Amino acid sequence: LLYWITRIPHFLAHNLRRLPASSGLPSRSRVSLVIAARDEGPHIAATVKSFASQNYPDLEIIIVNDRSTDQTGRILDELALEEPRLKVVHNTELPSGWLGKCWSLHQGTRLASGDWLLFSDGDVLLEKQTLMRAVMRCEQDGYDHICIAPRIISASFIQEAVTQSLAMLFFLFQNPRAINAPNRPSAYMGVGAFNMVRRSNYEAFGGHVPLRLEVVDDVFLGMLVKRFGGRSAFFLGPDAGHIHWYAGLLAYIRGLEKNAFAGLRFSIPLLIIAVLGQILIFFAPLVIVIFGNSMESLLGLFSLLIAHGLFVSTCVRQESSAYHGILLLPAIILQFYTFIRSAFVISRKKGVTWRDTFYELQDLKDAQRRLRGPLIPKR
Secondary structure: OHHHHHHHHHHHHHHOOEOOOOOOOOOOOOEEEEEEEOOOOOOHHHHHHHHHOOOOOOEEEEEEEEOOOOOHHHHHHHHHHHOOOEEEEEEOOOOOOOOHHHHHHHHHHHHOOOOEEEEEOOOEEEOOOHHHHHHHHHHHHOOOEEEEEEEEEOOOHHHHHHHHHHHHHHHHHOOHHHHHOOOOOOOOOOOOOOEEEEHHHHHHOOOOOOOOOOOOHHHHHHHHHHHOOOOEEEEEEEEEEEEEOOOOHHHHHHHOHHHHHHHOOOOHHHHHHHHHHHHHHHHHHHHHHHHOOHHHHHHHHHHHHHHHHHHHHHHHHOOOOHHHHHHHHHHHHHHHHHHHHHHHHHHHHOEEEEOOEEEEHHHHHHHHHHHHOOOOOOO
16 A cells, blocks of 8 residues: 555656647757658558648658568658658668667668657657647757657557556656656656657767667667756657557567567566566455455555556546456456566577567677666767
């Protein structure tokens, strides 16, 4: 119960921070959108049209076709004939020592001319005002980096519950005030769907070069911004855009295979701590309710009610159904399975398979160690 009481302020601070509406005169800063797209044929046209319809006055769109085996390249070339702001790059090879996505983003930024670099994914759809709102918020409040979590649309009721439970865990364990504070470099965040950084800050830490073998590059880009003295901001954006995140629960579990263990630094001890910690805060109260005395059972019940209340609040704030609250404990169990499976598969294969390319586990671990070590500013 004491745990929940101490975490509520962090949770509410996150849950109440939606991206504000834009106000004042339109920004004159140029924004370069950079997307790495591989086999995004079913989504890429809608994504391009979504960004092209933004009411932002100075936007260039750069999409790097990363060795796609479907119709992505052809679709992009056709769209470029209709949209003069769209530049298409076709990557046919991947240099050694790079992840495909990171190399593509690096290639895209070399063509970019914007004051701001916006990194996104090939299946994101934004509302027309979102980019204007984001840039004006940065310029009015002095942010160097802004990330926005759009509304995630799931394919099933149980998948939605699992997705929202992951969001709730983030809100519980992160402190948004620390993320916004430039003197707290250990508190950082990034969102692949909308990760916008001031170009001067991005170039100060070498862009994607230090991120070249980072699976969760979006999050660690936020880390580099903070380490080099930048100001970051994270906002909820259920009204800013949406994304269809995996076509079902099994796809969700397989899709997080590359991210889950990587987010825990490929560390078995950290995985054990994370799982045991969640068992203590979510399932121990249930055991106490069943086997404890009257006072212990009452405290355990309060803990369960607070946990479910926060989960329902997460769902509502993300414009999801409050009825997902009934699946909190099954959703947490499925999160356990997702993370444990990720660790097992990556450890057994001794590497990560991402978009049909295999990356050695030791190389990924070494890259994370270098990233967390001392970095020399680019001059």
